[in-house]
Amino acid sequence: MTRYILRRLAISFGVLFVGSFLLYIMVINSGDPLEDLRQSTASNRDVLIQGRIDTMGLDLPWYQRYWDWLTGVAGCFTGNCDLGTDQTGTDVLSMLEQAATATLRLVTIATFAAIIIGIIVGILTAIRQYSGFDYAVTFLTFLFFSLPVFWAAVLLKEYGAIRFNDWIADPQISVLQAFIVGAVLAFILQAVMGGSMRRRLFTAGATGAFSVIALLYFTYVGWWRSPALGPVIVILVSLAFAVGLVALFAGLGKRRVLYATLTTVGVGSVLYFALAPLLEEPNWWLLLGLLVSAVVVGLVVGYFWGGYSRGQAMAMSAITAVFMAGMTFADHLVYAWHGFLELKPRPISTIGASTPNFQGDFWETTLDWGTQLILPTILLTLISVATYSRYTRSSMLETMNQDYVRTARSKGLSERTVITKHAFRNALIPITTIIALDFAALIGGAVITETVFGWNGMGAMFREGLDHVDPNPVMAFFLVTGTAAVVMNLVADLAYASLDPRIRR
Template identity: 60%
Template sequence: MLTFILRRLGSSLLVLFGASVLLYVLVVNSGDPLADLRESNADNREFLMEQRIRFMDLDQPWYQRYWTWLTGVGRCVIGQCDLGTNRSGQQVTDLLALAASSTLRLVVLATVIAMLLGVAIGILTAIRQYSGMDYAVTFLTFLFFSLPVFWAAVLLKEYLAIGFNDWIADPGFSWPAVLLAAAVLGVALQAALAGSARRRLLTFAGTFAFVCAVVPYLDWLDFARYPQLGPVAITLVGAAAAVGATALLAGLRNRRVLYAGLITVALGLAAYYATYALLWEPTWWILVGLLVVALALAVGVGRLVGGYSKGPAALVASVTALVMGGLMVVEQLFRSWPGFLEAKGRPISTIGSQTPNFTGTFWEDFLDKGAQLLLPTILLTLISLATYSRYTRASMLEIKQQDYIRTARAKGLGERQVILKHAFRNSLIPLTTIMAFDFAALIGGAVITETVFGWKGMGELFRTGLNQVDPGPVMAFFLVTGTAAVLFNLLADILYAVLDPRIRV
C-alpha cells in the first residue's frame, strides 16, 4: 500500500505540474495587465506602471515568472510558502488564507449536509422502489440539480431572506397556511413511512392534527421572536434520539445498547446544569473541549454498559451525546435570538459572509455568521444532493440483487441488518469516488455562488485574478482546488480497501 501511495503521489504531482504550466500560460496571455493604466490620464501614470511591473515581475519572461512561483510553492514543504504578490503588492499567501477560510467554512458544511441527506434519501428510495415517494424524490432531486445556480440564488434571496426579514418583523401564521403546511407534511410523512392504507391514513391524520395544534400554540407563544427550549424538551428529544439510534444500529431488543443511550441522556441533563454558566459566554476552545469530553464519556459509558455489544453501544451513546450537546447549543442560540433581532433588525443579509462592524456577544456573532451562511449553504447542498441520492439509490438497487443479500435473508437476518450491515457498506464503494471529487468540485462551483452572494472567498480570488490578468491569485486558487482533488482521490483509493477487504493493492 505504501508503494501504491507513493506512486500515486508522484503521478499526481506530475499532473499538477503540467496543469499549472498550462493554466499559467493561459492566464498571462489572456490580456494586458497594464491596460487600465495605459488608458489612464493620471499624472503619476508612469510611476504606477513601473510599480505594477515590479509587483508582477512583468519585465521577466513568463517561464522565469512561473519558475519563481513554483519555487515559492516548493517552500510550502518547510512551512514558508511564498506565492508572490498580486498587482497591488499584497501578499497572495495572506489573501489565500482569508479566502480559503471563508470558502471552506461554506463548502465543508454544504458537503457534509448533502452527503448525509443524500445517502439517507438514496437508501430510503431504494427500499421504496417505484413507490410514490420514490417518484416524488426523483423528480425533486433532478429539479434541484438542473436549476441554474444564479437563478436559484435569486429565489433564495427573495423568499428566504427578504421575505423572511419582512415576516419576522410581525410573525404570524394564517389558518390557510397552517392547513396547507399540515397537509403537505402529512402526505410526505405517510409516503416515507409507507405501510398499509390504514397505517398511511393514521399517519396522515396524526401529522395533520399535530401540526394544526402545535403551530398555533407556538404562534401564541411568539416563538419566532422569543424561542425557548428548556431542560424538559432537551431530555425528551435526547431520549428519542437514543431510542431511534438503538433501533437503527442494534435493535430495541438489545437492552444494553438502549441503556447506554439513556444513561448518556441522564449525563447530558446533568451537564446542562453544570455547564450552563460556562456556555453563557464561551470561546471556541471551550466548545471543542466540551465536545471532546462529551464524546469520551459517551464512549466510556457504551463500553462499560454495552457488554458484548460494546461497539454499537459506544456508537449509540456518542450519537446521543452529540444530539444532547447540539440541543444545548441551540438553547443558547434561542436565548440570544431576541437580542440579535434587536441589534440587527433584518437577520438574514443577502450580501457578504458577515455583517460589517457587527458587535455582539459570542452567540450573537455566531447567529450573524450562521445567518450569512444559510443561503449559500442551502444552494450548494441542493446542487450536490441529487448526485448523492441518485448514486446511493442505484448502488443499493444493484447490491440488493446480489447472492449474498439473498443468502443473508435466507439465514433469517432482519431487514435492518441486511440493509445496514450488508448492503449499505458495499454500496459505499462507488459513493466514495463521488464524495472525494465533490469537495474539490464544490470549491470550483462556489465561484458563481460566492459572486451572487458577495462572499470574499476563493471564487472572488479567482475571478479578480482572471479579470486583472494577474496569475498570482488564479494560481493560488488552482493550488488549493488541484491539491484537494489529488488528496481526496488518493483518500478514496485507500478507503476502497477499508470498505471492501477483497480490494487490495
C-alpha cells in the same frame, strides 16, 4: 499499504505540477495586465506602468516567473510559504487565508449536509422503488440538479431573505396557513413512511394535527421572536435519537447497547446543568474541548456497558453524545435569537459573509455568522443532494439484487439488518468516489454562488485574478482546489480498503 500511499502521493504531485504549469501559461496569455493603465490619461501613467511591471515581474521571462512561484510554494513545506503578491502588491498568502476561511466553511457545511440528506433520501427511494414517493423524489432531484445557480440564488434571496425579514418583524400564521402547512407535511410524511392505507391515514392525521396545533401555539405565545427549547426538549429529543439509533443499526434486542446510549443521555442531562455557567459566554476552543470530552464520555460509557457488543456500544454512545452536545448548542442559539433580533431586525442578509461592525455576545455573533451562511449553503446543498441521492439509489438497488443479500434474507435476518449491515456498506463504495470528487467540484462551483451573495471568498479572488490577468491569485485558488481534489481522492482510496478488505490486495 505504505508503498501504495507513497506511490499515489508521487503521482498526485506530478498531476499538480503539470496542472499548475498549464494554468499558469493560460492565465498569463489570456490578456494584457497593463491594459487599464495604457488607456489611462493620468500624468504619471508611465510611472504607474513601470510600478506594475516591477510588482508583477512582467520584465522577466515567463519560465522564471513560474519558477519563482513554484519555489515559493515549495517553501510551504519548510514553513516559508511565499505565494507572491497581486498587482497591487498585496500578499497573496494573506488574501488566501481570508478567502479560504470563508469558502471552506461554506463548502464543508454544504458537503456534509448534502451527504447526510442525499444518502438518506437515496436509501428510502431504493427501498420504496417505483412508489409515488420514489417518483416525486426523482422529479425533485432532477429539478434541483438542473437549476441555474444564479437563478436559484435570486429566488432564495427574495423568499428566504427579503420576505422572511418582512414576516419576522411581526410573525403571524393564520389558521388557514397552518392547515395548508399541516396538510403538506402530512402528505410528505405519509409518503415517506409508506405502509398500508390505514397506517398512511394515521401518519397523515397525526402529523397534520400536530403541525397545525404547534404552528398556532407558537404564533399565540410569540415563539417566533422569543423561542426556547429548554432542558426538557433537549433531553426528550436526545432520548428519542438514542432509541432510534439503536433500533436502526443494532436492534432494540441488544440491551447493553441501548443501555449505553441511554446512560450517555443521562450523563449529558447532568452536564447540561453543570456546564450552564461556562456556556453563558464561551469561545470556540472551549466548545471544541467540550465536544471532544462528550465523545470521550460516550466511549467510556459504551466501553463499560458494551459487553460482547462493546465496539458497537462505544460507537453509538459517542454518536449520541455528539448529538446531545449539538442539541445543547442549538438550545443556547435559540435562546439568543430574541437578543439577536434586537441588534439586527432583518436577520437574513443577502450580501456578504458577515455583518459589518456587528456588536453582540458570542451566541449573537454566532447567529449572525450562521444566518449569513444559510442561503448559500442551501443552494449548494440542493445541487449536491441530487447527485448523492441518485447515486445512492442506483448503488443500493444494484447491491440489494446481489446473491449475498438474498442469502441474508433467506437466513431469516430482519430487513433492517439486511439493509444496514449487508447492502448499505457495499453500496457506499461508489458513493465514496462521488464524495471525493464533489468536494473539490463544490469549491470551484462556489465561484458563482459567492459572486451572487457577495462573499469575499476564493471565488472573488479567482475572478479578480482572471480579470486583471494576474496569475498569483489564480494559482493560489488552484493550489487549494487541486490539493483538495488530490487529498480527497487519496482518502477515498483508503476508504475503499476499509469498506471492502479485498481491495487492500
